Amino acid sequence: xxxxxxxxxxxxxxxxxxxxxxxxxxxxxxxxxxxxxxxxxxxxxxxxxxxxxxxxxxxxxxxxxxxxxxxxxxxxxxxxxxxxxxxxxxxxxxxxxxxxxxxxxxxxxxxxxxxxxxxxxxxxxxxxxxxxxxxxxxxxxxxxxxxxxxxxxxxxxxxxxxxxxxxxxxxxxxxxxxxxxxxxxxxxxxxxxxxxxxxxxxxxxxxxxxxxxxxxxxxxxxxxxxxxxxxxxxxxxxxxxxxxxxxxxxxxxxxxxxxxxxxxxxxxxxxxxxxxxxxxxxxxxxxxxxxxxxxxxxxxxxxxxxxxxxxxxxxxxxxxxxxxxxxxxx
Amino acid sequence: xxxxxxxxxxxxxxxxxxxxxxxxxxxxxxxxxxxxxxxxxxxxxxxxxxxxxxxxxxxxxxxxxxxxxxxxxxxxxxxxxxxxxxxxxxxxxxxxxxxxxxxxxxxxxxxxxxxxxxxxxxxxxxxxxxxxxxxxxxxxxxxxxxxxxxxxxxxxxxxxxxxxxxxxxxxxxxxxxxxxxxxxxxxxxxxxxxxxxxxxxxxxxxxxxxxxxxxxxxxxxxxxxxxxxxxxxxxxxxxxxxxxxxxxxxxxxxxxxxxxxxxxxxxxxxxxxxxxxxxxxxxxxxxxxxxxxxxxxxxxxxxxxxxxxxxxxxxxxxxxxxxxxxxxxxxxxxxxxxxxxxxxxxxxxxxxxxxxxxxxxxxxxxxxxxxxxxxxxxxxxxxxxxxxxxxxxxxxxxxxxxxxxxxxxxxxxxxxxxxxxxxxxxxxxxxxxxxxx
Numbered sequence: 002x003x004x005x006x007x008x009x010x011x012x013x014x015x016x017x018x019x020x021x022x023x024x025x026x027x028x029x030x031x032x033x034x035x036x037x038x039x040x041x042x043x044x045x046x047x048x049x050x051x052x053x054x055x056x057x058x059x060x061x062x063x064x065x066x067x068x069x070x071x072x073x074x075x076x077x078x079x080x081x082x083x084x085x086x087x088x089x090x091x092x093x094x095x096x097x098x099x100x101x102x103x104x105x106x107x108x109x110x111x112x113x114x115x116x117x118x119x120x121x122x123x124x125x126x127x128x129x130x131x132x133x134x135x136x137x138x139x140x141x142x143x144x145x146x147x148x149x150x151x152x153x154x155x156x157x158x159x160x161x162x163x164x165x166x167x168x169x170x171x172x173x174x175x176x177x178x179x180x181x182x183x184x185x186x187x188x189x190x191x192x193x194x195x196x197x198x199x200x201x202x203x204x205x206x207x208x209x210x211x212x213x214x215x216x217x218x219x220x221x222x223x224x225x226x227x228x229x230x231x232x233x234x235x236x237x238x239x240x241x242x243x244x245x246x247x248x249x250x251x252x253x254x255x256x257x258x259x260x261x262x263x264x265x266x267x268x269x270x271x272x273x274x275x276x277x278x279x280x281x282x283x284x285x286x287x288x289x290x291x292x293x294x295x296x297x298x299x300x301x302x303x304x305x306x307x308x309x310x311x312x313x314x315x316x317x318x319x320x321x322x323x324x325x326x327x328x329x330x331x
Numbered sequence: 332x333x334x335x336x337x338x339x340x341x342x343x344x345x346x347x348x349x350x351x352x353x354x355x356x357x358x359x360x361x362x363x364x365x366x367x368x369x370x371x372x373x374x375x376x377x378x379x380x381x382x383x384x385x386x387x388x389x390x391x392x393x394x395x396x397x398x399x400x401x402x403x404x405x406x407x408x409x410x411x412x413x414x415x416x417x418x419x420x421x422x423x424x425x426x427x428x429x430x431x432x433x434x435x436x437x438x439x440x441x442x443x444x445x446x447x448x449x450x451x452x453x454x455x456x457x458x459x460x461x462x463x464x465x466x467x468x469x470x471x472x473x474x475x476x477x478x479x480x481x482x483x484x485x486x487x488x489x490x491x492x493x494x495x496x497x498x499x500x501x502x503x504x505x506x507x508x509x510x511x512x513x514x515x516x517x518x519x520x521x522x523x524x525x526x527x528x529x530x531x532x533x534x535x536x537x538x539x540x541x542x543x544x545x546x547x548x549x550x551x552x553x554x555x556x557x558x559x560x561x562x563x564x565x566x567x568x569x570x571x572x573x574x575x576x577x578x579x580x581x582x583x584x585x586x587x588x589x590x591x592x593x594x595x596x597x598x599x600x601x602x603x604x605x606x607x608x609x610x611x612x613x614x615x616x617x618x619x620x621x622x623x624x625x626x627x628x629x630x631x632x633x634x635x636x637x638x639x640x641x642x643x644x645x646x647x648x649x650x651x652x653x654x655x656x657x658x659x660x661x662x663x664x665x666x667x668x669x670x671x672x673x674x675x676x677x678x679x680x681x682x683x684x685x686x687x688x689x690x691x692x693x694x695x696x697x698x699x700x701x702x703x704x705x706x707x708x709x710x711x712x713x714x715x716x717x718x719x720x721x722x723x724x725x726x727x728x729x730x731x732x733x734x735x736x737x738x739x740x741x742x743x744x745x746x747x748x749x750x751x752x753x754x755x756x757x758x759x760x761x762x763x764x765x766x767x768x
Contacts, residue, residue, distance in 0.1 A: 014636060015666075020724040021369055037563060059502075060563045109357050116353035120346040192358040203470050205501045298354035302347070319343040 010035050016042070016064060022072045024079045030071050032064065038224070042067045046074045047187050049214020053198070056208040056224045066201035066209075070194035074213070077190040080106070081182040090182070097176040100163070108170040110182055110189070115166050117301050118159045124308040125301070126159045129276035130181030136281070138272040142264055150279035157276050188254050188300035191218045195296075210248070218252035218296040233290050233325050244325065248292070254299035256307050257288030257327070273307045284311035292323040371396045375729075375765030377412075382758040385449065386416035392765075402473060403466040410459045417449035421585040421702035422611055423688050423744070424448065424751040425602050429609060434584050435521040436534025447755055450584060457483045463492075471498050479513065488515045490550075505558040511551070518545035519583035526615025527700060530586055532608065548578030564633070570626040577619040585614045587702045590748055592690040600746020603691035612689065614701040622648040638662040651683035652706065660717075667721040673733070675713040682706040687741050687753050704739045704754075711737045715761075726768040735759040 015029040030044035035054075040063050042053040053070065055063050080089045089107060103111065117125040132153055135145035156177045163173025174180070182189075191213040198209055199220055210219040210229045219229055228247030233255075257273070264270070270281040285307045293299035302322060306313040317324040372395045379388040390412035397405045420431060422442075429448055430441040442448040459481035467473045472495070479490040490513030497506045517523070521534065522542030531538045554572035561567055589603040589610040602609040628642035644656040655678050662671040684699035685706045694700075715733030722728070739754040 017721065017725045019369060019371075020726075058563050059560070061560075062502075113353045113357040116349055120349050189357065192354075196358065203502065293354075294351060295354055295358050297358055298351050301350050301354065305346075305350075316343065320347045321344075322347065 010041060013040075016068055016071070018068055018072060023075055024085075025075065025082075027075065030067065032067070042071070044071050044074075046071070046190065047078050047214065049187070051214055052212045053194075054210045054212075054229065057202070057206070059202075059205055059207075062202055062205060062207070066198040066207075069201060070198040070211070073197050074190045074194050077186060077193060081186050083181070083183070090180075093172070093174060093180060097174050097178075100171060100173050103170045103172055105170070110185065111164060111172070112166060112169045113185065113297070113301075114182075115159070115164075115169075117305070121305050121308065123159070123277055124275065125184075125305060126157065126276040127181050127184060128159055128162065128178055129157050129274060130183065131156050131179045132274050132276070132279055135279075136270075136272070136274060138270075142266075144270070154279045157279070184304060185297060185300060187213050188216050188252075188296040191216050191252070191296040194218075195220060213296075216252070216254045216296050216300060217248070219248055219250065222249040246325075251292060251294045252296035252299045253290055253292050254296055254303050255288055255290040256300070256303035257286060271307070273304075275308065282308055282310045285309075286313050287327045289313055289317070289327075290325040291317065369398070371398065371767070373765060373767045375763055377761060377763045379759060379761045381416065382760075385757075386414055386418060386759075388412055388414045399466075404464075406463045406465075408459075408461045411457070413456045417451035419704065420448050420450040421587055421614060422448040423588040423590070423602075423702075423748060423753055425588075425609075426747055426750070427602065429602070431586070431611070432530050432532060433521075434519065436531065436536070436539045437521075439533075445751065447752070455483050455485075457481060457486075459488075465494075472496065473498070485519050486515065486517055488513055490514070503560040505556075507554070507556040507558070509552075509554040509556070511553075513550045515548045515550070515578075516545055517547070517579055517583065523579070524583055524613040526581055527612050527694075527697065529605075530611040530613060546579030548576055548580060550574065550576045565629065565631045567630075568626070568628045570624075572624050572626070574622040574624075575619070576622075580618060580620055581614055581616045582701070582703055583613075585701060585703050586611045587614055587686065587700055588688045589691050589694045590688045590744065592692050592745065594746070598747070600744060600748035603694075610691075610694075612694065612700070614703065615699050616684070616701055617650065617699055620648055620650055622646060636664045638664070650706070652679060652681065654679040667723075669717075669719045671717040671719075673713070673715040673717065675711075675715075677709075677711045679707075679709040681708045681741065685741075688744065688748070707754075708740045709737065710740075711735065726766065729763075729765050729767070731761070731763045733761045735761065 010033040013032045013034050015031055017029065027045040030042055033041040033043065035041055038056050038058045040055045040057070040060070042055070044051050051074070053067055055067070057063050079085060082088060083090060085091055089104065093101065093103070093107070114127045132150070135149045135153055137143065156179070161175055161178065163175070164171070191211050194211050194213070195209065195218045198211070199207070206224065208220055208223045210217060217231060222228055228249035231246055231248050231253065233244045233246060271285040273282045273285050274280070275282050289303045289306050291299045291303040291306065293302055302317070302320065306317050306324070309316040314326055317326070372393065374393045375391070377388070377390040377392065379386070379390070381387065390410065392408070392410045394406065394408040399405070422429065422431065424442065424445055424447055426444050428441055428444055430439050431448060431450070432439055434450070440451055459479070461477060461479040463475060463477035465473065465475040474496070475494040477492040479488070479492070481488045490511060492509065492511040494507055494509040498504070499506065521539065522544055523546050524542065525538055528538055552572060552574040554570055556568060556570040558566065558568045589612060591598045591601050591603040593599060604610065624644055624646040626642065626644045628640070631639045633639070638661070640660040640662070642658045647653040656675070658673070658675045660671055660673045662669050682701070684701060686700050687702050687707070689697060689700055713733055713735050715731055717729060717731040719727055719729035735758065737757040739756070741754060743749055744751070744753060
């Protein structure tokens, strides 16, 4: 994703965020002026370059809101990261085979994952992350053996969890299974950031667009009533098929990544795995971008459409949601 | 076939609806943990030293603020200061050696001919603790409440404060009403002296034995303020405040010289004596004071991020004191450092009852009198420089050095008194070092 810029940006200041609220030690966010009343805040989160575009005459609130939003994104990143030893993710996985009580936020994420699992006929499954131990999508030709996959599939399957939507905060996680919130984490963070950002402004007029490494949500049209100009990059190196769209409400999310694939005997295996077979989805588009009222919604639709393989376009058409697909062979 | 397609579309519409609802529930959920709750601590140490080795002070300050969200905070502040040295007792210098009874009546101190009489028993340690809670009521209203307690060996103060703010005009305008009240107790060394009574020779005098141990005063104040965001770089504030004190407002340690105004005698302008003792009177101030002040402050951030902060205060009271204070600071901001020069000018006109000395022919007729230079015509100048350095972990070190100069002026007296320096200036230096984390 790229944004169309109008005036020469100028670095105004680095936003100071207390070290204790920056557990992953990201660089300080930068506040850029793009000619009043437009500001851009650049920050890092979840291994992506992220930004906020803001239009407001209250630079003090812009700074306060941006800081709060970034702190929230960093909190979510740290809470569900698979690489921390003392976060929510680690605590859940340190107690297999016993009934444990989840915090409210995790319970909400579990409910969402449940609905997505149900409506996708099992294709969306947050227990499937473990399959990555066999599949390494680094452009090589190393395809795992069926035995390896079968061994891992034992630990995949949403219905194997001791969990029910009636008591979403109660979980019994079988030994060896893993919950991966990474597939919805970024979109969730973008939506939370937007919500928190707008709460700081109250009645004060503001327009904001948050870009969490390609997953985008906006507060509505810009102050002048026009939409935000968002570029959807093609995956081609020369960007020849880039499209610029106008976003005036809701969110955009993209699933798919041209750099993550396996190539064996002329077959290109996408990184989208079918949790039922343990194999990559065949003929999946390289990437899908979907527009929806919020980023979590856009993200799940984009992910589900990839799981449809070459039916992705038909699937999205049947949903009547705006979408942009980069097919397999471009 | 057509039926199958329709069914798929129906099913997918249902799917889309469920996912939209599920994502709404997730995003709208009140699941945010408030990770931003943490303590912000500002600790500082201030050293103050007057020239000629008069008063020196050391003051550690520690302030801790817990921010619950952007508008809710709890603050505690602890200040301890130790003052040592000598302060002017109010008497005029003289061409003779002068001996003064110490405040307790159990000793004496003296000033050489031509020397400023200083009470060198001045020494005190003060500890003050204050706390403030601020929180929103709803989107348009906010409130604050606070408490204050301080203790010295001869002075205690207990206060409460409250404020109510109303946001208007999309938070560009804030109206604030603040109310405060405090109750102070003064228990001076040696008891409370009788105002305008001659300072006795020692504690065996009946003036001493009849003294009260303590007195009290109460203070009420109200402030009405408007804060206006002028544009995205400028914020302006106007305050009107009214402050009323009643009770014992006198300084129990300050005295006045009575000067011989008999122009036909050979002691004209010298200390007036009765029974070969110089006559000094304890000062006495009215038992109420009503102060009003107007305050204006503007902060402006320039395009290069530098900040100019200018303020002006006009104060007047029913003691006849009026004062003007102008303060200007300019903060040069660099990447993670700043340099802030400061200039401050204060000028004050004297209280109606201020008198550098009393005439021997009239001293029995005055109702109130004080020779405290803080109530006289006064000008002070402060020049300072503050430097701050922000570390990568967002903690900040800062230091400020300032020089203070004070000039008093007034009636130069007559006869022998004209050769004495009645209005000595004062120079002081202050150094502050602090760390915020």
